[in-house]
Amino acid sequence: MSAFPLVALVGNPNAGKSALFNALTGARQKLGNYPGVTVERKAGRLSLSDGRPVELVDLPGTYSLDPTSPDEQVTRDVVLGKQSGERLPDALVVVIDASNLDNHLRFALELLSLGLPTVVALNMVDLASRDGLELDPAVLSRELGVPVVPTVAVRKRGLDDLRGQIETLLNPAPARAKALPGDFNAVRAEAKRIAKAAVVRETPSRRLTAAVDRIALHPVFGLFMLLGLLFIMFQAVYAWSEAPIAMIEGLAGTLSGAVTDALPDGLLRSFLVDGVINGVGSVVVFLPQILILFFFILMLEATGYMVRAAFLMDGLMARVGLSGRAFIPLLSSFACAVPGIMATRTIADSKDRLTTILIAPLMTCSARLPVYAVIIGAFIPARDVGLGVGLQGLVLFCLYVAGIVGAMLVALVLRMTVTKGASGSFLMEMPKYQWPRPRDVLLGLWQRAVIFLKRAGTIIFASTVILWLMLSFPKAPENSAVSQVNYSVAGRIANGLNVVLEPIGFNRDISLALIPAMAAREVAVSALATVYSLDADEDEAKLERSLGDRLKDNWPLPTALAFLAWFVFAPQCISTIAVTKRETNGWRWPLFMVGYLFALAYAAAGLTYWTATAAGL
Amino acid sequence: MRLTDLPLRQPAYVDMIDWNALSATDGQRLREFGLIEGADVEALHHGGLLGRGPIACKIGRMTIAMRRAHAAAISVRIGDRDERA
Numbered sequence: 001m002s003a004f005p006l007v008a009l010v011g012n013p014n015a016g017k018s019a020l021f022n023a024l025t026g027a028r029q030k031l032g033n034y035p036g037v038t039v040e041r042k043a044g045r046l047s048l049s050d051g052r053p054v055e056l057v058d059l060p061g062t063y064s065l066d067p068t069s070p071d072e073q074v075t076r077d078v079v080l081g082k083q084s085g086e087r088l089p090d091a092l093v094v095v096i097d098a099s100n101l102d103n104h105l106r107f108a109l110e111l112l113s114l115g116l117p118t119v120v121a122l123n124m125v126d127l128a129s130r131d132g133l134e135l136d137p138a139v140l141s142r143e144l145g146v147p148v149v150p151t152v153a154v155r156k157r158g159l160d161d162l163r164g165q166i167e168t169l170l171n172p173a174p175a176r177a178k179a180l181p182g183d184f185n186a187v188r189a190e191a192k193r194i195a196k197a198a199v200v201r202e203t204p205s206r207r208l209t210a211a212v213d214r215i216a217l218h219p220v221f222g223l224f225m226l227l228g229l230l231f232i233m234f235q236a237v238y239a240w241s242e243a244p245i246a247m248i249e250g251l252a253g254t255l256s257g258a259v260t261d262a263l264p265d266g267l268l269r270s271f272l273v274d275g276v277i278n279g280v281g282s283v284v285v286f287l288p289q290i291l292i293l294f295f296f297i298l299m300l301e302a303t304g305y306m307v308r309a310a311f312l313m314d315g316l317m318a319r320v321g322l323s324g325r326a327f328i329p330l331l332s333s334f335a336c337a338v339p340g341i342m343a344t345r346t347i348a349d350s351k352d353r354l355t356t357i358l359i360a361p362l363m364t365c366s367a368r369l370p371v372y373a374v375i376i377g378a379f380i381p382a383r384d385v386g387l388g389v390g391l392q393g394l395v396l397f398c399l400y401v402a403g404i405v406g407a408m409l410v411a412l413v414l415r416m417t418v419t420k421g422a423s424g425s426f427l428m429e430m431p432k433y434q435w436p437r438p439r440d441v442l443l444g445l446w447q448r449a450v451i452f453l454k455r456a457g458t459i460i461f462a463s464t465v466i467l468w469l470m471l472s473f474p475k476a477p478e479n480s481a482v483s484q485v486n487y488s489v490a491g492r493i494a495n496g497l498n499v500v501l502e503p504i505g506f507n508r509d510i511s512l513a514l515i516p517a518m519a520a521r522e523v524a525v526s527a528l529a530t531v532y533s534l535d536a537d538e539d540e541a542k543l544e545r546s547l548g549d550r551l552k553d554n555w556p557l558p559t560a561l562a563f564l565a566w567f568v569f570a571p572q573c574i575s576t577i578a579v580t581k582r583e584t585n586g587w588r589w590p591l592f593m594v595g596y597l598f599a600l601a602y603a604a605a606g607l608t609y610w611t612a613t614a615a616g617l
Numbered sequence: 618m619r620l621t622d623l624p625l626r627q628p629a630y631v632d633m634i635d636w637n638a639l640s641a642t643d644g645q646r647l648r649e650f651g652l653i654e655g656a657d658v659e660a661l662h663h664g665g666l667l668g669r670g671p672i673a674c675k676i677g678r679m680t681i682a683m684r685r686a687h688a689a690a691i692s693v694r695i696g697d698r699d700e701r702a
Contacts, residue, residue, distance in 0.1 A: 063649035068642045102677050103651050131678075184648060209680075210661070217662040217673060311673060311682045315665025318684065324671060426671050427646050427687065430680040 004055045005170050006087050007046070008078060010111060011095035012104050013061030014431040016123040020095055020153035021058040022440050024162070040342070041086075048167045057089070063103075065110050070345050079114055091117040091169040093162070098128035098135055098150070099432070101195035106188050108144065113180040117169040118146045121162055125150045127432055132203030140198040154437040209432045216308050226312055229305075233296040234400060235393040237289050237369070244288040249546075252281035267472070274533040275468035280461050280526060286370040290452055291445055293366050297335050298444045302436030306331065307428055314426045320408045321415030323347055324426030326356040330407070333363035334400070335448075337576045341583055351421035355414050357583060358593050361576055362407035362569065364400045367521040371567050372399055374525050378548035379560040402568045406600065418592075463516040463523045468530055471512075485512075485531060504602060505562040505609030507555065520573050558612035565608035569601035618695075620688040621672065623660045629693040631656045638690035647687070651676050658693055 011017045022029075025044025042058040059078055060071035067073040074083060081088030094111050096104035112118055122137055141148040147165045151158035181190045216222050256277040263269040300306045306328055314324030325347050333340030340360045347353040364372075376392050383391040415421075467490060476487035485491045486508070494512035501511050509531050517524035525547070532550040551560070580590040623629055631654050636644050652658070656676055664670030664682070673682045 063646070066645060068645060100678050103649075103679060106649075133678075185653070188651070188653070213662065213673070213680075217664060219663070219665055219670065222664075307682070311662075311664050311671055314682070314684070315670035318669070324682070324684075425640070425643055425687065426682060426684045427643055427650075428682050429650065430673060430682055 004045075004053050005090040006055050006057065007091045007093060007166055007170075008057050008059050008089040009093050009095060010059045010075060010079060011061060012063055012097065012100075012107055014429055015061065015095040015097045015100075015104060016153050017058060017061055017095045019437065019440060020093075020121060020123060020151065021056065022437075022443060023153045023156050023159055025056055046163070046166070048163060048170075050167075052167075054166065054170070056093075057086070062107075064107055069347075079111065079116070089116060091119070091166060093119055093121055093166065095121045095123050098122050098125045099131050099133055101135070101198065102188075102192050105144075105191035105195055109180060109187050109191055112144060112146065119162065119165040119169055120144060120146055120148045121158070122148050122150045123153055124432075124434075126152045126155065126157075127434065130208065131432075132201070134200040134202075135198050136200050137198075140194065143194045143197060154434070154440070212433055213308070213430075216305070217311060219312075222308070222312050226309055229300075230400075231397060233293070234397045235390065236296070237292050237393075237396070239390075239393070240292050241288040245285055248281075248285045248287070252277055252285070255281075270472065271465075271468060274530055275465055276461070278526070278529045278533045280457075280464060281529075284453070286373060286522065286525075287449065287452060289369055289373060290366045291449060293369065294335055294445055294448045295441065297332065298441050299436065300331070302434075302440065304431040304433045307430050310426075310428065311430070316408070318426075320411040321352075322355060322411055323349065323352045325428065326352065329356055330360060330363050333360040333365060336365050336367070337361045337363065338579045341576070341579050344583070349422070349425070351415075351419045354584065354589065355411050355419045357580060358414060358419075358589065358596075359407040359411050361593065361597060362403050362410065364403045364568070365521070367573065368567050368570065370522040370525045372396055372564065374528075374548060375551070375560050375564055378551045379555075379557055399564060399568055402565075406569060406604075410596070410600075463520070464526045464530060467512075467516050467527050471530060485509075490515075504566075504606040505556075505559045505613070506566075506605070507559060509554065510559070510563060517570070518574060520575070521567070521570060524567075557617045558609050561612050561617070562605040562609035566601045566605035569597055569604050618693060620658065620660065620674065620691040620693050621685050623658075623693055623695075625660050625663070627695060628657065628659050629695045631658055631691060632694045633692040635690040635692075639687060643687060647683075650679065650681050652681070652691070658691075 009017055009021055021042065021044065024046050029042065029044040044056050044058075046054045046056045048054060057078075059075040062072035062075045065076045065079070067076050077083035078086050079089065079092065092111060092114075094108045096108055108120060120140070122135065122140065125135070128135065135150075137148045137150050147168075149158050149162045149165055151162060153159075180187055216225060256273045259269065259272050259277065263272070300309065309331065310324050310327040313327045317324050317326055326344070329340045329343035329347075331340075332343050337360045340363065341357050344353045344356045344360070347356060373396075376395055380392050380395050385391050385394060470490035470493075471485060471488045473488060476482055476484045486495070490512055491508065493515070494508050497511040497515070498506070498508050501514075506514075509528060512531055513524040513527035516527050528551065529547045532547060532554070555563075577590045577594060580593060581587060584590065631652065634647070634652070634654060639647065647653075659675040660672055661675055661680065662673040664673065669685070671682045671684050672688045673680055674688075
């Protein structure tokens with residue numbers, strides 16, 4: 001793609017590679033995909049001291065050049081120059097964890113045998129010395145025959161030195177391959193010998209991590225801690241978001257007021273106020289809540305807790321025939337099912353992986369949050385149920401739990417039927433705990449915010465505009481007994497669809513909102529906002545009211561509850577279907593997924609509605 | 618004794634691994650983690666209620682988690698490797 005020299009970052013998982021990549025490239029990153037495979041390509045720009053740019057690519061972490069998953073395959077193919085869409089790197093930066101030399105050096109030796117110009121980044125030297133391990137980089141450099149730079153990526157230590165070494169490597173020099181000393185065990189022994197030579201001082205390891213793990217991995221306390229963390233996370237989504245949401249709402253209100261005053265009553269004003277500001281605004285308002293959710297997930301990942309959570313959950317995962325590894329893609333799916341499904345690539349067993357993909361949409365993604373939030377806000381009183389626990393947060397928590405329980409049951413059934421096979425496995429390294437660099441977390445949040453706002457500006461905007469068009473035409477005749485919504489194209493379609501949805505308590509407006517919600521779930525909210533905004537046209541007083549209040553006027557409680565239940569299983573958005581098709585190589589599994597989710601959503605909403613009605617709610 | 622029976626925080630070393638009981642990929646991953654005959658090993662945590670969860674153990678300076686089925690394929694001996702005959 002460019003004539004800049006290409007440098008690849010390569011190393012074991014948990015060597016701190018991504019933190020080093022962030023530190024070297026800053027926010028100038030480009031995410032993409034390798035052609036033909038669905039492995040993410042992370043590239044960034046690095047400037048040398050003389051201003052020359054270098055393209056730096058962050059390869060997926062792997063333990064050896066003998067791949068066991070598609071990600072690891074890409075790493076091997078890139079460093080061998082066999083990956084389509086990627087040049088052979090001009091130089092390698094091999095990242096090794098200073099406190100795990102034996103293991104990481106073995107892979108480093110494999111990489112050195114390739115003969116590419118190489119520099120070794122001896123990363124996380126601070127954590128190693130915290131653990132009582134002092135190393136001599138000079139000895140390591142002499143033994144390996146390449147420069148070794150001690151770094152602390154999260155504190156930006158050693159980066160200038162590393163940059164300087166990369167610069168030296170890129171000046172043409174004959175590269176020398178270090179021959180491998182033989183088979184796997186011989187390489188291992190050599191790695192061990194070098195590691196031993198490089199150690200200056202060593203005391204028994206990992207006191208801090210071991211101490212925390214005694215509680216975090218305890219079968220009882222650990223589980224309480226995990227549940228507690230998740231609970232705090234969902235409470236925070238509400239508690240921390242109030243102020244910023246009020247700000248965004250205020251801004252949207254001022255904006256639509258200004259447009260209403262500036263323009264004469266007519267199609268353009270209706271388009272801007274009802275379609276654009278009300279529609280898109282009703283989704284953008286959830287940005288604070290989505291960012292809070294992502295903040296927690298990024299923190300869990302960066303601190304090293306995520307693998308612990310997988311460890312705690314593995315017993316349960318095994319019981320429904322899944323791999324403990326599936327827990328990480330599933331937890332990511334709380335943010336969005338698309339990266340979650342892509343993250344299943346770390347699961348080696350194909351049946352295991354397929355099951356995980358099929359249940360990933362049952363994890364409550366952040367796009368469902370706006371739907372939950374608006375309905376809960378309207379129908380569930382903001383009461384304290386004691387101990388400072390809010391009823392609204394509690395209901396939200398229950399909805400998430402319903403999704404999880406549903407997913408487990410579906411997995412159990414799938415593993416006994418369509419994805420029958422050997423039970424999964426769980427083999428993972430547990431990284432040391434570490435405090436993430438605030439900048440890395442902020443960068444992650446920023447990337448998420450951009451993605452969300454892009455969606456709001458494109459898919460959500462387009463769906464909202466199309467829906468507004470379909471709702472505004474044809475115009476109902478003056479003094480007609482039929483309302484504008486009922487008279488419009490969309491209203492007529494919804495009235496047809498309503499025959500099927502009426503038994504489960506859905507009204508026409510819901511039927512109407514469900515169609516564009518296939519594009520993105522949160523559109524259901526903007527769709528409802530547009531419908532009620534158009535319906536209220538004649539009545540200025542009604543227009544002033546929030547969407548929540550309007551819903552409360554129009555929906556009985558059982559309908560609202562059924563709507564929530566529907567969205568626990570809601571047939572997923574088009575992006576999820578597309579990524580499932582790509583990951584499973586065909587239409588068979590995405591269609592199966594859509595079918596079973598529709599059936600479940602219908603049944604769940606129906607049961608909720610009938611139960612609530614019978615209970616007299 | 619099997620790794621599943623090893624008391625927690627009791628230093629031991631790997632005596633024998635029944636590679637046939639492991640799938641090829643799982644076996645490879647274990648070797649890459651440094652879990653081979655002769656390696657020092659210490660069980661740290663048993664996960665899950667009712668003792669059916671995975672086991673976390675220390676191999677060198679690394680902590681890895683594995684299921685009981687894998688741990689059962691690994692025979693260990695109590696003691697320090699360097700002290701054995």
